Amino acid sequence: MTATKTSKHTPLYEFHRTHGKMVEFAGYDMPIWYTSTLEEHMAVRNRAGIFDVSHMGRVDVTGPDAAGFIERLFPTGIGKQPNGKSVYTLLLNEDAGIIDDLIVLKAEEGKYLLVVNAASKEKDLRHMERVGAGLDFKIDDITETTTMIAIQGPSAVEALQPLTPLPLAEMKRFTHAFSTVKGINSVITRTGYTGEDGFEIIVHNAATGAMAIWEALMRGATPCALGARDSLRLEAGLPLYGSDMDEETNPLEADLGWVISKDKRSYVGWQRLASLTQQGPSKVRRGIVMDERIPRHGFKVTDKSGDEIGLVTSGTFSPVLKRGIAMGYVKAPSPQPGDPVKVVVRDAPSDGRIAKFPFYDDSVYGWKRKPHQQ
Amino acid sequence: MSNPSPYLVPDGLFYTNEHEWARVTGGTARVGITDYAAKTLNDIVYLTLPPVGREVKQLASFGTVESIKAVSELYAPLSGTVIGTNQELTNHPELINQSPYDAGWIIELKPSILESEKKSLLSPKQYEEVLKSLDADHQS
Numbered sequence: 396m397t398a399t400k401t402s403k404h405t406p407l408y409e410f411h412r413t414h415g416k417m418v419e420f421a422g423y424d425m426p427i428w429y430t431s432t433l434e435e436h437m438a439v440r441n442r443a444g445i446f447d448v449s450h451m452g453r454v455d456v457t458g459p460d461a462a463g464f465i466e467r468l469f470p471t472g473i474g475k476q477p478n479g480k481s482v483y484t485l486l487l488n489e490d491a492g493i494i495d496d497l498i499v500l501k502a503e504e505g506k507y508l509l510v511v512n513a514a515s516k517e518k519d520l521r522h523m524e525r526v527g528a529g530l531d532f533k534i535d536d537i538t539e540t541t542t543m544i545a546i547q548g549p550s551a552v553e554a555l556q557p558l559t560p561l562p563l564a565e566m567k568r569f570t571h572a573f574s575t576v577k578g579i580n581s582v583i584t585r586t587g588y589t590g591e592d593g594f595e596i597i598v599h600n601a602a603t604g605a606m607a608i609w610e611a612l613m614r615g616a617t618p619c620a621l622g623a624r625d626s627l628r629l630e631a632g633l634p635l636y637g638s639d640m641d642e643e644t645n646p647l648e649a650d651l652g653w654v655i656s657k658d659k660r661s662y663v664g665w666q667r668l669a670s671l672t673q674q675g676p677s678k679v680r681r682g683i684v685m686d687e688r689i690p691r692h693g694f695k696v697t698d699k700s701g702d703e704i705g706l707v708t709s710g711t712f713s714p715v716l717k718r719g720i721a722m723g724y725v726k727a728p729s730p731q732p733g734d735p736v737k738v739v740v741r742d743a744p745s746d747g748r749i750a751k752f753p754f755y756d757d758s759v760y761g762w763k764r765k766p767h768q769q
Numbered sequence: 770m771s772n773p774s775p776y777l778v779p780d781g782l783f784y785t786n787e788h789e790w791a792r793v794t795g796g797t798a799r800v801g802i803t804d805y806a807a808k809t810l811n812d813i814v815y816l817t818l819p820p821v822g823r824e825v826k827q828l829a830s831f832g833t834v835e836s837i838k839a840v841s842e843l844y845a846p847l848s849g850t851v852i853g854t855n856q857e858l859t860n861h862p863e864l865i866n867q868s869p870y871d872a873g874w875i876i877e878l879k880p881s882i883l884e885s886e887k888k889s890l891l892s893p894k895q896y897e898e899v900l901k902s903l904d905a906d907h908q909s
Contacts, residue, residue, distance in 0.1 A: 712837050
């Protein structure tokens with residue numbers, strides 16, 4: 396079973412162990428659910444949920460050449476962004492393969508906080524050291540000295556506001572600010588991985604204060620675990636690094652071309668990206684909604700006549716749609732939303748159709764939803 | 770930890786190592802998955818079941834049960850012919866989580882070699898032992 400002894404613990408481990416079903420994930424002992432993935436999922440869609448995301452890597456980048464280093468590292472023009480922006484971007488290799496996806500918090504020119512995937516952190520750091528050779532800057536891995544909690548859902552503002560003096564309703568999406576949460580110095584960023592409005596809080600010196608913050612948040616939000624985190628992000632159409640993309644995938648294939656700043660040059664991978672942009676991708680990440688059955692990682696996708704056109708990279712049951720949903724890669728020219736496809740579920744070709752992201756109606760669910768008329 | 774098992778294991782049923790149960794009444798057997806299986810899978814959202822009339826073999830797969838996260842095979846506790854499936858599960862697969870031994874039954878069989886096959890199934894006491902050894906693995 397799980398290698399409990401060698402896995403790391405987050406500052407909220409005792410809560411998880413007592414209340415949740417534990418699994419090993421990216422080197423950490425983490426909860427897969429507390430009570431029910433379905434209930435946790437719908438708590439986030441309808442109210443608010445909290446997630447311990449302390450396993451995510453957190454890395455400070457500072458120093459005289461930090462701004463230049465950041466420009467060299469990413470396809471997104473972060474230099475021209477105002478201070479306080481939280482930018483979703485990608486780390487690319489020379490072939491424009493995706494090393495990781497991450498959020499860069501630009502505190503100010505020369506001062507950045509990168510939030511990376513747990514399983515990718517070590518390779519990200521190696522890549523960053525290679526790219527930064529000769530530049531004067533410092534990388535500090537602050538993962539172990541901070542706690543990170545996500546609060547997500549339409550009532551995230553109400554649930555978090557009592558704990559912080561920061562006026563949350565005034566914050567724009569994809570911005571962040573330094574403040575306190577229950578009196579503890581924290582970074583609050585209006586980002587997340589569920590499709591909903593919400594925040595991610597990075598709490599400093601957290602070992603003592605994390606549990607108090609978690610318990611205070613529980614007054615307005617439901618504890619949610621990795622199972623719900625995965626079904627929520629999939630329903631929102633957000634890719635998972637390692638499943639839906641890796642170093643063999645480029646941003647155009649991953650449907651993440653929007654992170655590339657067109658006017659930008661001289662970052663790792665840009666020459667390859669320039670020629671790829673000319674050629675166009677040979678496969679593209681797309682969503683599929685099933686009539687019946689649940690697609691899973693590795694299942695084949697065919698056109699309606701049965702010819703193989705792609706592979707599922709993530710699949711689950713959508714609690715909102717009450718159907719199987721998937722994302723995967725289909726050959727270009729890729730089918731468009733509404734086009735029929737089949738997914739081969741354990742030898743049975745099963746009907747589905749290409750869907751747009753997010754899978755749900757974004758006027759009813761997600762951060763774009765219209766305010767409730769009650 | 771030597772706590773009593775947190776899972777229900779009712780008397781009067783036959784169990785498999787793969788966490789199915791069979792309730793034999795007269796010449797038929799109702800089949801489902803155990804409380805342990807239902808709790809371990811967490812929310813059950815989908816089933817693939819055999820048509821009525823299908824022959825199943827003891828400990829061979831007769832269908833699948835799916836949670837949000839994973840697919841699991843369903844193994845027949847007994848050989849026989851499928852004479853019914855629980856239609857309620859089509860729209861309410863959560864019945865398996867709520868009532869794994871009653872409302873959440875999955876198929877009904879007409880066993881073909883009941884007397885000899887019964888002997889290879891586990892008693893409630895033996896199945897409790899299986900759960901205890903699984904629990905010990907988790908704790909080590």
